[in-house]
Amino acid sequence: MDLELTAEQTLLRDTARELATKEILPAAAQIDREHRFPKEIVARMGEMGLLGVAVPEDFGGSGMDTVSYALALEEISRACASTGVIMSVQNSLVCDPILGFGTDAQKKRWLPRLAAGKALGCFALSEPDAGSDAAAQRTTAVRDGERWVLNGTKNFITNGPVADVVVLFAIGGQDAHGQDGRAISAFLIPTDTPGLKLGPVDDKLGIRGAPSSQIFLEDCAVPAGALLGQPGQGFKIAMRTLDGGRIGIGAQAVGIARAAFEDATNYALQRKTFGQPIAEHQAIQFKLADMCTEIDAARLLVWRAAVKKDAGLRHTTESSMAKLFASEVANRAAKEAVQVFGGYGYLTDFPVERHFRDAKITEIYEGTSEIQRLVIASALLKA
Helix, strand or coil: CCCCHHHHHHHHHHHHHHHHHHHHHHHHHHHCCCCCCCCHHHHHHHHHHCCCCCHHHHHCCCCCCHHHHHHHHHHHHHCCCHHHHHHHHHHHHHHHHHHHCCCCCHHHHHHHHHHCCCEEEECCCCCEEEECCCCCCEEEEEEEEEEEEEEEEEEEEECCHHHHHHEEEECCCCCCCCCECEEEEEEEEEEECCCEEEEECCCCCCCCCEEEEEEEEEEEEEHHHEEECCCCCHHHHCCCHHHHHHHHHHHHHHHHHHHHHHHHHHHHHCCEECCCEHHHHCCCCHHHHHHHHHHHHHHHHHHHHHHHHHHCCCCCHHHHHHHHHHHHHHHHHHHHHHHHHHHHHHCCCHHHHHHHHHHHHCCCCCCCCHHHHHHHHHHHHCC
């Protein structure tokens, strides 16, 4: 693995950093405070090619690799975790499965609009009784002539309230042995389809600018062409998509951790106690040293998973390791940043309490830390 970035990767990272520093960071506190979807910023990301980083140029994307995507996503998330997860969902959970499993017609219809930010997507796998146990789907898709009729409920759907299309999973079709039963199929469904309704926007602890909600399907009829991949292939599509998605969440977590570390470092150089900056106290120095070391380690795990994905190699274990470690690093870094700020860290006037709230979700969505440990342990024991 070459740890030196290419000129193209460096340019994309620096472009994302400039956008994050000049346009996103100044708005981040307000986005969080007002639970406001950053519509203008999302449009700017679309203009700059950040919503379809790995989408080929033929389909309107930037045509770059997963490492580039991780670099850009870290920079955006360092400024605003809400904006980071909006970008992550668009790239990893929507564009990737369409690119990997969509028909030519589906790719031509959706990828140029998604990559340009002219349309937004969401990914609907979780249900009230199917979170970590993703196979326990209850949403159904019944074939009725040249259409499918869907019924069920989806939970915690990030981007749902602002999405134009949903990658949705339901029981329907045949399994690998040609038998009907609990086989899961995937669908591409415009959110204005009759029978598809959104629940109230979730009132969340963190990432408040990235709206999420339930999705309800009541006799929602879609044409046969809405099927993504083959009937019964949905679970494979979901798991492969999440393998890539966990690279994105790992990069988001690194960005949050960096925000906590950089804000804590800057504060430690300014805040004085006992006649000197608190950065001169060994107790604070050790915190900063540990934070910096763990952030670098998390970033390298993310890059390793990204390199394997770009090489077309199986990367399930590497993605789980990256997501697990980076999310826990983000939470430790945010916790220590609050401690460095002391009482001020507990006030909403300062950014570290936002980092503290934003970090927690990275240990939960796209597979909890417990699920990541199961994935890693399973691979270890098989080996």
